[in-house]
Amino acid sequence: MITTIAVKGFRSLRDLVVPLGRVTLVTGANGVGKSSLYRSLELLSGTANGALVPSLARQGGLASVLWAGPEVISKAMRDGEVPVQGKAKRLEPVSLGLGFASDELGYLIDIGLPTPRRTMFTNDPEIKREVVFSGPLMRPASTLARRRRSVVEVRHHRWQQVMEGLPEQFSMLNELADPEQYPELLAVRRQVRGWRFYDAFRTDPAAPARQSQVKTWTPVMAADGSDLVPALQTILESAYAENLGSAVAAAFPGGHVYVEENGTRLDLRFEQHGLLRPLTAEDLSDGTLRFLLLAAALLSPRPPGLLVLNEPETSLHPSMLPALCRMVVEASRRSQVVVVSHSTALAAGLREALGDELEHHELVKDLGETLVAGRGVFDRPLWDWGSR
Incomplete structure (x- = not known):
C-alpha cells in the first residue's frame, strides 16, 4: 500500500x-x-x-x-x-x-x-x-x-x-x-x-459508453468508459456479479442490468420496476449511465493497486450516494482507493462506513x-x- x-x-x-490510507478522501472548496x-x-x-x-x-x-x-x-x-x-x-x-x-x-x-x-x-x-x-x-x-x-x-x-x-x-x-x-x-x-484513474466520463448522446461495443472480455474498463458494456458483462460472469446486482438494486429500487449479444457486439439493457420495456444505453439518464460507469470501475474483477476517482458524485442524485459509498468500501477490500470530492453527503457516508480507517484530508x-x-x-x- x-x-x-x-x-x-x-x-x-x-x-x-x-x-x-486504504481509503483516502480529499475534500475542499473550489479552487483549493x-x-x-x-x-x-x-x-x-x-x-x-x-x-x-x-x-x-x-x-x-x-x-x-x-x-x-x-x-x-x-x-x-x-x-x-x-x-x-x-x-x-x-x-x-x-x-x-x-x-x-x-x-x-x-x-x-x-x-x-x-x-x-x-x-x-x-x-x-x-x-x-x-x-x-x-x-x-x-x-x-x-x-x-x-x-x-x-x-x-x-x-x-x-x-x-x-x-x-x-x-x-x-x-x-x-x-x-x-x-x-x-x-x-x-x-x-x-x-x-x-494505477487507474476515472474522471470525466462523457454522458452526452454521442458518448462512447452509449454505443454498441465489441464483444471481448474486459476485466479493466477504459478511463473514458468506451468499453463499459463488455466490462459489465465481464463482471456479470465473475465472482462480483452479486455485488453489481446489489449496487444497481440499491441505487435504483427494482433495477436490473444485463447485456444482450448482437453478433460480434454487445448492447446494454436496463430494467426497472414500472417500465414496460428495458432501456438501452441511449435511453439512460446521465446519472444512471454515470452510476453504471462507476460500478464497472469499482467492481473490476482485476482490481488495481491504486484506484483514483475524481468527483464521482457528479450527475448522481443524492439517493444514489449510499450505494456509491458501499461500492467504494467494497473496492477498498481489494484496492487502495483515493476519492476527490465536493460532496458533503459522500464524505459523511464514507466517514460513517469506515470510521478511523478513512484518511481524510481537507x-x-x-x-x-x-x-x-x-x-x-x-x-x-x-x-x-x-x-x-
Missing part, C-alpha cells in the same frame, strides 16, 4: 506531502487544489509508459504548470507584515517534483526546464533526476537506483553504471525493465502502470499555496527530495 504522495512545484502545490493533486497523480503514473513529458508539453510546457508564487513563503508574508514577493535570484533550480513511497519501495522524479538548444520543441521539459529507494524515505543508504540527466546507475553491492545517453524525455522506469538486472525498477514500473489555500487543513510542516510524513 502506498503510504505517502509528494508533489513539489505543480500549480498551487508548492510542496505538498500527504499520507494515504484538489484537481491539481489528482492531475499530479496522473502525471506520476505516466512515468512508466512514456506519457509524462508529452502530457506536460500538451499543457503548454513546464512553465505553464509550475508554481507561480515566491520560492519561499516566510512567516512574515503569511502574517501580512511584508508583501508577498520573490527574490531577485533563485535559491534552487526550477523544478517539478513528483513522488510516492510505501513500506517497501519509493520513487521520485525531478523535472526541469529544457537545456537551451536549437530546436522548435522548447516546451518539452526534461527529466533531470530519478530515484528508486527502499522503505518510506529516500536516504543515501536506501537508494537502489538513480538517474542524473542521461546517466543511470543501480546498486549491486556497489554502484554500477548501466546506461548512458538516456533521452531526457524518457523515464528510466520505461527504459529499464529486465527482471534479473533491475528488479526494483520493474517492481515500481508495474506498480505505477497498475485542502485549503493560503497565499495561493495548497495546504492540508490543520496540518503543519511537522505534522506531515517525512520526505526528502534530495538535490540535483
Whole structure:
C-alpha cells in the first residue's frame, strides 16, 4: 500500500506531502487544489509508459504548470507584515517534483526546464533526476537506483553504471525493465502502470459508453468508459456479479442490468420496476449511465493497486450516494482507493462506513499555496527530495 504522495512545484502545490490510507478522501472548496493533486497523480503514473513529458508539453510546457508564487513563503508574508514577493535570484533550480513511497519501495522524479538548444520543441521539459529507494524515505543508504540527466546507475553491492545517453524525455522506469538486472525498477514500473484513474466520463448522446461495443472480455474498463458494456458483462460472469446486482438494486429500487449479444457486439439493457420495456444505453439518464460507469470501475474483477476517482458524485442524485459509498468500501477490500470530492453527503457516508480507517484530508489555500487543513510542516510524513 502506498503510504505517502509528494508533489513539489505543480500549480498551487508548492510542496505538498500527504499520507494515504486504504481509503483516502480529499475534500475542499473550489479552487483549493484538489484537481491539481489528482492531475499530479496522473502525471506520476505516466512515468512508466512514456506519457509524462508529452502530457506536460500538451499543457503548454513546464512553465505553464509550475508554481507561480515566491520560492519561499516566510512567516512574515503569511502574517501580512511584508508583501508577498520573490527574490531577485533563485535559491534552487526550477523544478517539478513528483513522488510516492510505501513500506517497501519509493520513487521520485525531478523535472526541469529544457537545456537551451536549437530546436522548435522548447516546451518539452526534461527529466533531470530519478530515484528508486527502499522503505518510506529516500536516504543515501536506501537508494537502489538513480538517474542524473542521461546517466543511470543501480546498486549491486556497489554502484554500477548501466546506461548512458538516456533521452531526457524518457523515464528510466520505461527504459529499464529486465527482471534479473533491475528488479526494483520493474517492481515500481508495474506498480505505477497498475494505477487507474476515472474522471470525466462523457454522458452526452454521442458518448462512447452509449454505443454498441465489441464483444471481448474486459476485466479493466477504459478511463473514458468506451468499453463499459463488455466490462459489465465481464463482471456479470465473475465472482462480483452479486455485488453489481446489489449496487444497481440499491441505487435504483427494482433495477436490473444485463447485456444482450448482437453478433460480434454487445448492447446494454436496463430494467426497472414500472417500465414496460428495458432501456438501452441511449435511453439512460446521465446519472444512471454515470452510476453504471462507476460500478464497472469499482467492481473490476482485476482490481488495481491504486484506484483514483475524481468527483464521482457528479450527475448522481443524492439517493444514489449510499450505494456509491458501499461500492467504494467494497473496492477498498481489494484496492487502495483515493476519492476527490465536493460532496458533503459522500464524505459523511464514507466517514460513517469506515470510521478511523478513512484518511481524510481537507485542502485549503493560503497565499495561493495548497495546504492540508490543520496540518503543519511537522505534522506531515517525512520526505526528502534530495538535490540535483
